[in-house]
Amino acid sequence: MVLSQMTPKAEPAFHEHEEQLRVWGSQWGVKNDVDQIRTILVHRPGKELGVITEDKYDPQIEALIDKENQWYFRSDKAPDIAAMQEEHDALIRTLEAEDIKVVYMDGSPTDPDAINVRDNGIVINGGIIITRMGIVGEKYGTGRRGEEAYVTRTVANIGMPILHTIQGNGLMEGGSFCLLDEKHAAIGLSYRGNKAAAEQVRQVLAIQNIELVEVPLTGFSLHLDGAIVMVDHDKALVNVERLPFWFLDYLKKLGIKPIFTDYRDGTLGINCLATRPGRVLAYDDAPWTAECLYKNGVDVIPLKYIECRKKGGGIHCGTLPLIRNEK
Structure with missing residues (x-):
């Protein structure tokens, strides 16, 4: 008789606003890639970059590289760690000026x-x-495998729900995901x-009735994100050379207008953050693509990111929005 008076309730669903506020204290996550960012995750470059030494220069690829680590x-x-920190601090100041809360993540001292x-x-x-992560060094703590533990601790400490962790033989990195709408x-x-x-990602999205399309790069x-970044609800910045032709038709079907990066900027123009x-936010040395964005009604805040992007990532790569909403 007692149990009959205690009926479990499945509704509202886990991700619904009422349930998020009641259980998790905030409406976590994002519904799209362009709404106002409220909270964002970053890592300030530091001593971990000291593992990169000039004796590892390979003239064939014109880069420092360590195949073992x-x-x-x-x-x-x-x-130039000081220069990287200066660029990164400028990025943070710009984010905060946009009324965005910044959360810092620690990283491995050898990563x-x-x-x-x-x-x-x-x-x-x-x-x-x-x-x-797919990259694993021969020594413990090297390569990118292991970053998963740091981000898990960070988001758990701020109260963000973890919906799934890629497991088994799955390999995936967040730069390869885009919410089109x-x-x-x-x-x-x-x-x-x-x-x-x-x-695995498809199964999680299916719970919210989100269709996932696989794009072979x-x-x-x-x-x-080296091929497409959403810049408005119905506009995407696109590097057409890195996408299959049918995906452009898919964007058209969804009512998304592609804004093509300008070839004069090379691959620089694509790595921006709405x-x-x-x-x-975009590179200050990709002016031609910025002009394309301006002509299509998108405002551009130019930032210097020359030293930071030598590590193989840009403004989009160096930021992970944790909360976006319209309000």
Whole structure:
């Protein structure tokens, strides 16, 4: 008789606003990739970059590289950590000026990739999917495998729900995920992201009735954000050379207008971050793509990020929005 008076309730669903506030204290996650960012995850570059030394220069690829410990740096000089910190601090000041709360994540003292926090998670409505890195060094604590533990501790400490962790033989990094709108998402398949992980992401998205399309990336392309970044609800910045032709038709079907990066900027123009609909942070040395964005009604805040991006990531790679909403 007592148990008959205590009826379990499945509704509202885990990700619904009422349930999120009651249990988790906030509406965590994002419904799309362009609403106003409220909270964002970053890692300030620091001593971990000291593992990168000039004796590892390879003139054939014009970069410092350590095959054993699995890192590279696009220069013949060791990182200028002070310059990287100056650039990163300017990024943080800009984010805070946009009324965004910044959360810092620690990283392994031997992990020079810690700055590129985007790859640690896939954020959707209600929480985060912890990803699984593909790069593993021969020594414990080297390579990117292991960043998963740092981001898990960070989001748990601030109270963010973890919806899933990529497991088994799955490999996926957050830079290969894009929410096209509230019911459609894309995931990039490459050396850093496989079908085993994509299927796990698909299962999580299916709970919220979000359709996932797999996009095979070209050649040595690693992440989908090197090919497409949403800049408004119905506009995407696109590097057309890294996408299959049918995906452009898919965007058209969804009513998303592609804004093509300008070839004169090379691959620089694509790596931007929408802080709110129609407003992005972008490189100050990709002016031609910025002009394309301006002509299509998108405001651009230019930032210097020259030294930071030598680590193989940009403004989009170095930021992971944890909360976006319209209010």
